Amino acid sequence: MSDLLESALNPQSVAVIGASENIHKIGGRPIYYMRKHGFGGRIYPINPSREEVQGLKSYASLAALPEAPDLAMVIVGGDKAVDAVSQCAARGVKSVVVVASGFGETGEEGRAVQRAMVDTARAAGMRLYGPNTQGLANFGTGALAGFSTMFVEVPPADGPVGIVSQSGGMSAMAYGLLRGRGLGVRHVHATGNEADITVSDLAWAVAHDPDVKLLLLYLENIANPELLARTAAYARERDLPIVAVKAGRSESGQKAASSHTGSLANEDRAVDAFFRHHGIWRVRDPHAQALAAEAYLKGWRPEGRRLVIISNSGASCVMGADASEELGLPLAELSPATRADVASRLPGFATAVNPIDITAALLSNSGLFGDVLPAVAQDPAADLFFINIPVAGAGYDVEAFARDTAAFERSTGKPVVVAAWQDSVAAPFKAQGIPTYANENDALGTLAQLASHTALMRKAIVPWPAAGAAPALPPGTGRFLNEAQSLAVLAAAGVPVVAHRLCRSAKEAADALAAVGAPAVVKACSGDVPHKSEHGLVALNVGTAAEAAALFDRQWAELAALGAAQEGVIVAAMRRGQHEFMVGARIDPVFGPVVLVGDGGKYVEALQDVAVLVPPFAAADVTAALRTLRIAPLLEGVRGDPPLDIDALAAVVVAVGQLIVGAGGAIASIDVNPVLVAARGQGAVVLDALVERGD
Amino acid sequence: MSDLLESALNPQSVAVIGASENIHKIGGRPIYYMRKHGFGGRIYPINPSREEVQGLKSYASLAALPEAPDLAMVIVGGDKAVDAVSQCAARGVKSVVVVASGFGETGEEGRAVQRAMVDTARAAGMRLYGPNTQGLANFGTGALAGFSTMFVEVPPADGPVGIVSQSGGMSAMAYGLLRGRGLGVRHVHATGNEADITVSDLAWAVAHDPDVKLLLLYLENIANPELLARTAAYARERDLPIVAVKAGRSESGQKAASSHTGSLANEDRAVDAFFRHHGIWRVRDPHAQALAAEAYLKGWRPEGRRLVIISNSGASCVMGADASEELGLPLAELSPATRADVASRLPGFATAVNPIDITAALLSNSGLFGDVLPAVAQDPAADLFFINIPVAGAGYDVEAFARDTAAFERSTGKPVVVAAWQDSVAAPFKAQGIPTYANENDALGTLAQLASHTALMRKAIVPWPAAGAAPALPPGTGRFLNEAQSLAVLAAAGVPVVAHRLCRSAKEAADALAAVGAPAVVKACSGDVPHKSEHGLVALNVGTAAEAAALFDRQWAELAALGAAQEGVIVAAMRRGQHEFMVGARIDPVFGPVVLVGDGGKYVEALQDVAVLVPPFAAADVTAALRTLRIAPLLEGVRGDPPLDIDALAAVVVAVGQLIVGAGGAIASIDVNPVLVAARGQGAVVLDALVERGD
Structure with missing residues (x-):
């Protein structure tokens, strides 16, 4: 510090x-x-x-x-x-x-x-x-340069959590909620308008407090992303989870934020990508931050997501199975030996599949939990455990369930959480230090968060090779390169682009058709007309040299009519492929270069089926991002289609990312649409591109 | 009863x-x-x-x-x-x-x-x-033919809520949660395996108890949808909201359900459509049922969704604005007079826009709430009110806020809910009978549910005209009608179908091309080959009579090679349109006829951008359903496209629905894909169809 x-x-x-x-x-x-x-x-x-x-x-x-x-x-x-x-x-x-x-x-x-x-x-x-600002509070030293009401309302206790927040209210709320769950809090700092010191500065400092085991942030804008990224890297190194709320997700929220702390807007999709890239987990509010805190502080870092559900209610087993599917926590397939072992400990009418329904028989045999847990624990198929007790009370030995659960946790070290909404049922589990939630959603949500966040924190960020010389952009001052220039910049970066010729006469166009082969595409080329199809300047399925020559004349004249520079007419091969994607890159005013990949074609903006990546990223990150798209089911081939060559697409996305990063500001944006992707092994090819100069 | x-x-x-x-x-x-x-x-x-x-x-x-x-x-x-x-x-x-x-x-x-x-x-x-089963409990008469532990754990009080559940555990949980919120419960009935009496039977009975003002259901399957539908109709008539949990939403959940009560699966999309159609609100668990209960029992039935947010925390205003956008509760645009009025009551540095940030100034002036609320109340732009107090305590006159809020509610009758997670802050509001939640999500979620459910309950279900004679299906015993027969059935039902001819010779095919005009589509026609494109039996862009004749010969031979009945070859006009949709209908084994409409084309099954409707429905219901699709942004026209003729599409959907209903079981399913929809006013036309015979 x-x-x-x-x-x-x-x-x-x-x-x-x-x-x-x-x-x-x-x-x-x-x-x-x-x-x-x-x-x-x-x-x-x-x-x-x-x-x-x-x-x-x-x-x-x-x-x-x-x-x-x-x-x-x-x-x-x-x-x-x-x-x-x-x-x-x-x-x-x-x-x-x-x-x-x-x-x-x-x-x-x-x-x-x-x-x-x-x-x-x-x-x-x-x-x-x-x-x-509401000020700073360090309960490790008693340095309390703050005035929050909450320190009167909920007595402080020093502990392993640090809170850094733009909003005093939200820092107080997170503090109060954590204390209400019995957790100690060391740091409660608010930055207010951030005229000088930002959340990133304080996050960096707090992350260096070795006693801090969980860092919670509240942000309305990300004023210093570079320092926040370095903080996140340091935190990952020392296994310190960071859980952030970033408010102002919506347009009206950003408007409200600017009248609150005068902060500027961040594009929310880029915020998500930035957090994901740096292993910061994003949640919606301080309640969510407080909910998962205990599980983080247990030190649980699950290796997998396979879930075992145990309940004394059949309905809870049903609802738990529903939730596990929604949350991507597959029900662990217990081995035949485990199932036989569990069944032998349960009364005849209970099932020995997962979810494990120990039924109302729990009322007559309080040892059932203690019997069943160790039987399941031996099974290597199980990563995560969830115990749901929607109804208990008189006649149930809840103290024994809680002791058995705690013993199970101690002996296996595996995450186990409990849902119990009755205070009398929850209390013994809480007393045993088991994270206990009022409802199944919160309990399973916590397990899912823990598993996903652990994977994110452990994912290495592999730096890209240092860029060589910045890409050579053609001379000129126009905002946009024309299509031929844009394709040339991509080709120089190793991206496969469609065979094409830039023609300056009808004769050249006719010759070009012969060279690229019919049918071809004929399209006007001018940096002044970046969106040529909107002006009817793209002709498809051109079959003859005569047609190509005639189209040249018409488009050349049309450029003049539009008052646009007549930089040429492109004759390009018409290529067939299986699916059209879009790849984009731009310099975000806050985060710097960000890269987009998504479903391509005419309706990219309208349908917004796009994923955002923050450099540097690997091809595997691109394919993972592709699997989050709505069109993901098409990647593996459906209705007789072969699987798509997503490796080739990923290579294009990485190359586009390295291109904008390597340009060091000389390129403001790259818009590649479509990238035509063929069957696996058949490659991908860029059909159209638009490069925008930076300042 | x-x-x-x-x-x-x-x-x-x-x-x-x-x-x-x-x-x-x-x-x-x-x-x-x-x-x-x-x-x-x-x-x-x-x-x-x-x-x-x-x-x-x-x-x-x-x-x-x-x-x-x-x-x-x-x-x-x-x-x-x-x-x-x-x-x-x-x-x-x-x-x-x-x-x-x-x-x-x-x-x-x-x-x-x-x-x-x-x-x-x-x-x-x-x-x-x-x-x-756990049995029956009527706290109105003390007839308690049940054994739930929960009646010992949480003392009963008779009240306006009825609970009917397959699961004893979930009925007990809902009961306990409602009682924990201070609400009285009259009926707590569980049906278990439903060998005879189902949830629908008891729901019907409880809905007829005039003291019941809210009916909560828990289901794992819907055994008697017809009675449930009648119950819902009766409930709407007497303004009794029904809020249901239907577990077994997922495949693993349905598997668990069948080992719990031996119940059969319902297709979840159809369950959603059934509930929506009958004005039943679906939530995920008993927690959600209990959360919204108080607001229903207030009798609030909001006419609109325009929200006003008031908070003493700027951050809460930001997060509230985010949530309002997510939940489709637009921030009310307050009139200039209201804004001036509010601003005059707030200290200079507070804003007078919605969300209204009364800032920490509340600490020094406890009357601010009481000042601001009536000023806002006069504004006709506001339907719903949300007060968020994330931090208060010593120095805040919370009793006064609560009194002022209650007075506001009494005088306006408008829904107002509070979020306050500190017990000391929540208690005075609860004592005043204001629905008060631990977090913003629950509070705003309740308002959104109330507004949406009210609209659903008030939507009239207009019966379809009694079907005339059932549609004439061609004689035969094959499972599928061939395409020509299927198109004929649709055409007879008033659905526009593409111009086409069924040809039995190469000569007829050549003549047909001339009749329908080039380019045309040539496709084999046989009830034995319902998925002809998978067999390469569809040729597009056929330009000449000779080509048509040659294709006839090839396809005719191919049908023979496949061992399929040679019922003909269709020559159809190639039509252009703006977007391809799919329309489907089938007899659900539980719910009877259901109708689907969605994005069409080759990838319908893979991309599943489909909405489900339960008959009878109006054209307006279809257009509302279309707006829930992922492709909804395309309906109004983007990138220079004109708006689509969704009225024409809606007419097709209604006709298909009336066709399957009118067939009274003679038709098992109808698959119309694509329906080509043109620009507004230009109509829609069915290009391909497949009708499956019922038993």
Whole structure:
């Protein structure tokens, strides 16, 4: 952790500018909290109208302090806040937490004031948190430069979870929910408007706290993706799971976000791809973050997804089987030996298949759970265990079930979760440290998340070979390369493109037809007309040289009529293939290069059957992405079709990705549509492409 | 309610065969429960080895009773249960509840025993509940012919909810969850193996209890869809919402269901369509049933879906906006007057757009909620209200928020729900009778469900005109009509079909080409070869009479080579259209005729972009179904395409539906693929069809 972050998360001295005697006020709470939670450093209340605040000597100003504090909190608002930041900079404060709101979230004027504060801070080598932040809290040291109500509502306990959030409310909510589940929390930090310090900065710092075993983030925009990516890489290295909420998924959500913290929008599909690439698991809200926390903290990192369900209710077995199919947790196929063993322990009318229905017989024999669990545990087919008890109570020895379950978990180390909505049934399992949920959905969802996230965290990111020289783009200043130029750039990058000729006369067009062979495609070529089919400038099934020559004349004239540069007419072979795909790449303003692959053809935009990849990625990542498409069933061949050559398609996607990355900004976007993919072993070929110059 | 059902739900006398002194045993509980919950009728314990059971005179046998009881419970198992049913039948018992398990759920042998019991019962005019059932419970009368543990765990209270379930466990779970939310429950009935009485029978009976305002069902199969449909119609008439769980959605779930209650599978897509058609809302589990119960019982039946979100957290506003978009609850566009009014009541830095962020200023001004709510309430743009308080506690006057919210609800009658996960924050709202949820998802999900379900319940089912004569099918015994016959059946039903001729010679084929015009399609026609393209028996783009004649000869010979009846060769016009759809109809073994419409072409089965409709339906239902397809964006025309003639397509779908219904079983299925749909106003035409004969 850098010294500057150290000064904020582990300060030796804290000044509170706008300190209050009232422990329920924002200016009173940090002092109250630090003293209550054992902060060992020096606290300096600053309030010119008091001698003492909460029993501590109060100072008239920063200048009056005996030392430059590591950290200062600015509680005062408006112009006074701006002044206070200047005074902090002048006094040598290392970190300033600006609680005051009314800056960047209110509009351009506020953003300008905010920027000026940051300039002041940076000039003095001071880091700024906020403005519009609830502050920082480190329960490891008692450094509580924050004012959340939640620390009064739910008593803190130091523990292995770190929370970093743009929103104070969401950090408090995650904190409260975790504490409500009996989990300890070390860090609760909010960044507010992120004028200087972002979630990524604090995530980096918290990830380096060796006691932190789970890192939860809440984001409304991703201000510093590069640092977040490095944090994620470091976290994967030390097996620290990161679970993030990224709000503003929708258009209206992004609009609301910008009036909340003044943040800019991220394209949500790219956010998903970015998180997936870096092994960060995305969930919808702090409830979901808290739900899975216990299972992560157990240290479970399942190798597989094969599920065993055990219940005393047949209906729960049915619903569990439904949920397992939805969640992609296949029911483990127990071996004949296991099934015989289980059946021998169950009363005659119970089944010994998975889901295992131990039936209401549990009421008369409380040892059934303890009998059945070890029998199943020996089976190597089982990765994950789910116990569902929708009804129990008087007459059931729930304490024994819980003990047996815990013993099973200890001896196998395999993940086992319980669903029990009755508090009396859940309590003994919770007391035994078994993650226990009110409903099946949450329980199985947690197992699925754990299995998927573990696989994601363990997937290596293999760097691409360093790019050689940037691709040679033809001279010119137009935004778009014409089709011939675009195809040439792809061909130079090793992408197979359709046989074609760029013709400058009717004669050349007629000759070209003979060269590429009939039937052919004839299409006008001009950087000024990137979407030529919309202008009727594409002719298919051209069979004769005469037709080709006539089409040349017509299209050449049409370019002139459109006022477009007459750069030529392309005569290309008409190729047959089995399926048309699209491959795209663009420089996302936030994430940099991102690559798209999906169902191709005319309706790409309308149907949006597309997957997003973040470089660097391997061919295997492309084929995995293809399997998430709605058209995935076609990949293996249906209705007598042979399987598609997805390896050839994947090679195109990788090459397009390396091309845009290697161009280092010289290419803004690449749009390849269609890529015609033939049967396995028969390759893929690009029929049309459009390259957009970067700045 | 029929007398027989009356005898079960409201018996005057109950015998318990296998009565026990021990109130924790299955044979002890019903007696204990009835006496505890005020059953006013006569209870007859039957236990030959005791003089008294729980202080009541015990009888040695049914024969020894002073009267024939209305209802008898059979607790004894195995052969004794079978004997007991016979004795009940002999004694004149009206209803028998067979608790014993080990019958239909164990296999064919058990099913045979079960059928024999039902035969015995029916011969005597007695109705049978179960076997393998937890029994019946009516808290309105204290008639508790059931043994659920849950009635001990969670004290009963009579109320406006009825629960009917195949599974005893799920009925108990729904009961417990509702009681946990403070709601009263009148009926808790389980049907087990449904050898005689099904969920539909009991749903019909409970729907006729005028005190029941919400009916919850749990099903693993739908044994009696016709009665369930009538129940749903009656329920809609009296504004009684039905919310159902249908488990066994997946293949593995259906497998588990069959070993649970021996039930048969329903195709899940058809289940969805059936529920939607009849205005029954489907949810995934009893948790979801309980979640929305309060909102239904409020009597809220929202006319629209426009949502207002109010929160003291900006992040919650962002996440709420995201969720509203996902759930199709558009944020209400408040009028300028409302916005000005709201803004005037909020501190300067808060926004007055929807979502309304009242910010942490709530801490200093507890009246903000009460100020803002009436200002918004006047706006006619708002249908639904959501208040999200992710953080509150010391310093917040939550009691005042709750009072203000309740006053708002009383004065407007508009649905308002709250999300507050802190018990201390939720409690005052709950005390005011406001539906309050732990998280935003549940709260907004409830509003969305309420709005959607209300619209579904109010949608009229317009009956189709009575079918005239059944469609004339050509004579023959083959399973499939040939294509020419199939097209003729459709044409006779008023469906536009492509111009075509069935040819029996090369000469006829050549003539037909001239008649239908080139280019044409030439395809072999034989009821023995329903999937002709798989045999290469379809030729496209046939341009000349000579080609047509040659193709006739080739295909005619090929039919012979395949050993298929040589019924002819079709020469049809090649038609152009904008998009190919599929329309299908079949007799579902459970639900009867169902109709499918979806994206057409070669990959219909692989891509499954299909909607299911249950007759009778209107053209508007078809267009609504089309809008649920993945290809829906294409309907209105994209990339320069004109909008499609979906009215013409809808007319085809209605005609196909009326055709299969009118055939009264003579047609097993109709497969129309493709229906070529042109631009709006240009119609739709069937290019190929396959009609399958019924039995």
